Amino acid sequence: MAESQVLVRHEDLESFVSAIFEKTGVPASDAAFFAKSLVNINLWGIDSHGVLRVPIYAKRLQAGSCNPNPEIKTLKSAITLEVLHGDDGPGQTVGRVAMERAIELAKEYNVGIVGAVRSNHFGAAATFTRMAAKKGMLGVAMTNVVQNVVAPGGSKPIIGNNPFSIAVPTYGDYPFVLDISLSAVAGGKLLLASKKGEKIPFGWGTDQAGRPTDDPNEAFKGFLLPVGGHKGLGMAYAVEIMTGLLSGGVFLDAMKGMYKYPDDPSLTSHLMMAINISAIMEPDEQKARMTDFSEKIHASPMWDESKEMLLPGEIEHRTMLKRQEMGIPLPQNLYEEIVALAESLGVEKTLLKI
Template sequence: MKPMQREGVGVVCPNRYDWKRLEQFATAIFVRAGVSTRDAETVARSLVHADLRGVHSHGLARMPVYVERISAGLIDVSKAPVILRKAGATAVVDGMNHLGAVVGEAALQTAIEIAGKNGTAIVGVRCSNHFGACSYYAEQAIQKGMILFVMSNAPQTMAPTGGIRPFFGSNPIAAGIPAGSAPPFLLDMATTVAARGKIALARKKGEAIPKGWAIDERGRDTTDPAEALRGALLPIGGAKGYGIAMFVDILCGLLAGAGYGPGVHSLYDNDEHPQNVGHFF
């Protein structure tokens, strides 16, 4: 197999586009790759959602590697996610190694259905892939008048406090809370100081990154994005961010039955194994 598409390959330019046409374009690309029209529309919406929020590291720049992993057989778009268990206010969803946004959408709808009956829901997800920006799911819950707390683990990028080598991912967390006629509360954040995708985009544009974002392979602070990508990202708030990342990994990996720590495989630098990402709704 040829190597996966490198990070940050999306074209960065000041042009403006009709976002609906971008969704249609992305949908057509995924359909050509063998994805059903309904699932292709879901993934396209999630990517354009991130671009509309200005989070280009999680937007259409991710489309090439998604398509490459489908073509390489590392993402299976032939099997729909399934609910392994449902009891009371809890459920476990097996993503069947489908595209992450499709898996995330299935888990979200399961959580909304359960919460509608029980007042609350806890849904763990295993065997998934990169599922885009967490805010994509939080906004949908807000539109239903529900509070959503959603998180995901991710491939190794963060060095534990005092360490040099990566162990945890950027392990994002989001919270969405409706507020009636007022704007909702919506938090979507990585547990690293910056997402790896932002560093990859800085490298693509030939820009330096701020001090304190990352360290190089020898553990030295660096502003060179290439050195940072070979090294490790730093957690927010030092040991506090490291602890939150571990907490996310416990819920999304260990509790959900997904990969955790080194068991979550890279989206870009692994052409042999499915990612086995875990989520928690």
């Protein structure tokens, strides 16, 4: 491990981050889920979306642009469809409530679709699709984000990199979990590279003038490029329509980026969906078919015989097992930033290094 990193136990990190959020006014139960969701993301190895975000979340909670204790209400309801008003609460809180409601609807009607407006950044979309998969359901989650992606040949950002996730239970060691943003790389990867003092590959982003750059700080101030060119761009448009537009929320240039506008509500929208698979297929049959599917994927040969074909969610599962045993690596400067933040808030806990 590089000297610029430290290791911490995931249980300690979760408790520490939860205490930080409680000090900003987040109710204990919400703070616990908030912290657990972020630490899980680190356990899965997606360090760009985990506790790296604690400082900006705390800043926004303290500023009031993110409401620590929202009153989430139902705006519209039509049998299997609902739209919630998130009251500018944390995306993790609003997203959890929306997916819980989608699961409730799916239990009754076999399908539940819940939109949410006036929310905030919700971390990783897989947090919510895994909730559905744990209940034996297919889960879908998506969100819009501030415009940060330029179209091929474009000179200014036109759409967000709008992440989405799909999770399906396998009744094995881990679910099938696809979680992607629709830019060549998530913006958090730039932030993480900056924290580590690393360059980024050309093709990840551009500077503010639209020129390709390998400087993560310039790319963070500039723009991201869509994954797969016009195909990824079109998918980002579709997510924007399903989240911000059709829910009655805001979209495109009406949104506020959480880093650029830390004192303003971000006006983020989400869409959560749960499908009760058991309505059309018994769990034993689904398990057998998913096992057959997985075995066929795993059997696909690689030109490099030292490598193996894996399913979405498999790397995250392996990384989780390793980090649960060995600890979660954090950049030294991030560790120091989180500890200093906790001290400034009066958190009495300490975050011990392994």
